[in-house]
Amino acid sequence: MSTRPVCVLVGAPGSGKTTVGRALAAALGVGFRDTDGDIEQLAGKPIPEIFVDEGEEHFRTLERAAVAAGLASHTGVLALGGGAILAEENRAALVGHTVVHLSVELSDAVKRVGLGAGRPLLALNPRATLRHLMEQRRPLYAEVATATVLTDGRTPEEIATEIAALLKP
Ligand SMILES: Nc1ncnc2c1ncn2[C@@H]1O[C@H](COP(=O)(O)OP(=O)(O)O)[C@@H](O)[C@H]1O
Ligand SMILES: O=C(O)C1=C[C@@H](OP(=O)(O)O)[C@@H](O)[C@H](O)C1
Ligand SMILES: [Mg+2]
Numbered sequence: 001m002s003t004r005p006v007c008v009l010v011g012a013p014g015s016g017k018t019t020v021g022r023a024l025a026a027a028l029g030v031g032f033r034d035t036d037g038d039i040e041q042l043a044g045k046p047i048p049e050i051f052v053d054e055g056e057e058h059f060r061t062l063e064r065a066a067v068a069a070g071l072a073s074h075t076g077v078l079a080l081g082g083g084a085i086l087a088e089e090n091r092a093a094l095v096g097h098t099v100v101h102l103s104v105e106l107s108d109a110v111k112r113v114g115l116g117a118g119r120p121l122l123a124l125n126p127r128a129t130l131r132h133l134m135e136q137r138r139p140l141y142a143e144v145a146t147a148t149v150l151t152d153g154r155t156p157e158e159i160a161t162e163i164a165a166l167l168k169p
Pocket of ligand 3: 017
């Protein structure tokens with residue numbers, strides 16, 4: 001039997017991948033994994049420290065390994081980091097998986113990430129950086145997604161319920 005996540009979540013920082021992913025996994029009674037959590041566990045330190053000590057390129061290398069491992073071994077809900085889709089290797093690895101894009105407009109994303117704590121890319125100017133990231137990445141989220149779910153003005157539980165319904169055969 002092939003081993004694959006029941007659902008992979010992609011989307012911009014603040015789209016709710018980690019929060020909705022947990023709620024969805026609980027609703028489905030399956031496990032939850034987040035590539036960011038896997039990377040932090042492997043590195044033995046939080047993501048901002050990886051960026052400071054080793055740089056973004058090293059983080060992206062760890063991320064490609066975490067995405068490959070998660071897709072190959074996790075059977076529950078798998079949340080990716082917002083930038084995982086930047087790597088061609090990761091986009092290719094997602095083909096054939098159930099991939100839900102959590103879409104979010106800039107205003108809700110800005111409110112959710114606040115001052116960008118814990119997100120090194122957003123540390124300087126969260127709003128301008130998010131706007132730029134979202135413009136750059138929108139086509140890539142669309143490319144890998146098998147479904148898109150709108151998250152603006154909705155609770156994580158409402159969003160998880162919609163995804164759970166989408167996953168029903
Ligand atoms: N649908 C939502 N409505 C309101 N707040 C949300 C929603 N989804 C997530 N959040 C909040 O936004 C912040 C970022 O959520 P998170 O799950 O970490 O996003 P991501 O993993 O996509 O970057 C958290 O504080 C979370 O509680
Ligand atoms: O957008 C990005 O490039 C990143 C998003 C973060 O994950 P979230 O999308 O869960 O915030 C985390 O992987 C890292 O800080 C880089
Ligand atoms: Mg997250």
